[in-house]
Amino acid sequence: MSYKSILIDQITACYNDKSWFVPIDEILIDVTAKEAAFESERKQTIWSIVNHLIYWNEKWLERFISEKIELDNVVNNDDTFYLDPNCINEHEWKETLIRLKNIFSSWIEALEQCEESKLVKVIPTYYGAAWWGVVSNLCIHNAYHIGQIMLLKKQIREK
Template identity: 30%
Template sequence: MMSRKEVILEQFLLTHNKNGWFVSFESAVAGVTPEQALWKKSQLENSIWELVNHLVFWNQYCLNLFKGIPNTKLEGGNDTTFKSSGHSEWLETVDRFNAVMVEWYEIIQACGDEKLDQLYHPESKSSWITTLSSLALHNAYHVGQIVTIRKNQGIWNKENGVS
């Protein structure tokens, strides 16, 4: 039987670079060009690039909290997290997500169970184990959006894991 930590680690692997019941981030963005990453069906939707910016932001934000590093105040609300914070190239943006996910995996693997039981924020009622599970689900949700965008573009190969 898997421990709680092993379940969370598996969830982080599945949303990052291990295909399982759904496509991982790595598979979802494989071969995407900058032009494809910027494409939007309409202005009401986010592009792949914007979704990855959002994932980078929230995974780094939560990782900083986990490590006890203060975050800057989020100006403008959640909508601003979809925008690029600089002039990063597409592959640099993907690399930033990959790097934060590798760091997450390593830090979760090294932490004790007592850390997982701590509140993720002093004003919260959620423990880190609950927050990490929610973060993994959040990642999976947006990876699914990336696959859907690729399907809408006609650039998804169902042999990559989703028909």
């Protein structure tokens, strides 16, 4: 088994392959814009967490493809959870779900097309980590937030 096949398996498990946990695609399939924008007691929303996942998956895919990692342009992580209150409607929610699907598809495509040697390549500007480790940790990050989304959905549906 190669790093590439493991990482593709992890990305797929997060998006649409039900294995150890329910993937995000299945969780969100029947969530409405109103539900996605519902604020929990902790001021979290499904939609804002999805925006956060899109942001970090796009950012790391861009870095993976370009092989440029600049950490001096550090973003405030709280800003990646932003949800524009003026754009809460079914059309915008569907557009968000399309972006989510596209970023996961783009990750799978990028991994399928890359050489195994890229995945073992060390990133000197990112703590000396290898690409396989960075992508694997991104998948762990995705799984963490997918769990949050599942819990929020359950809380919303129980009310």
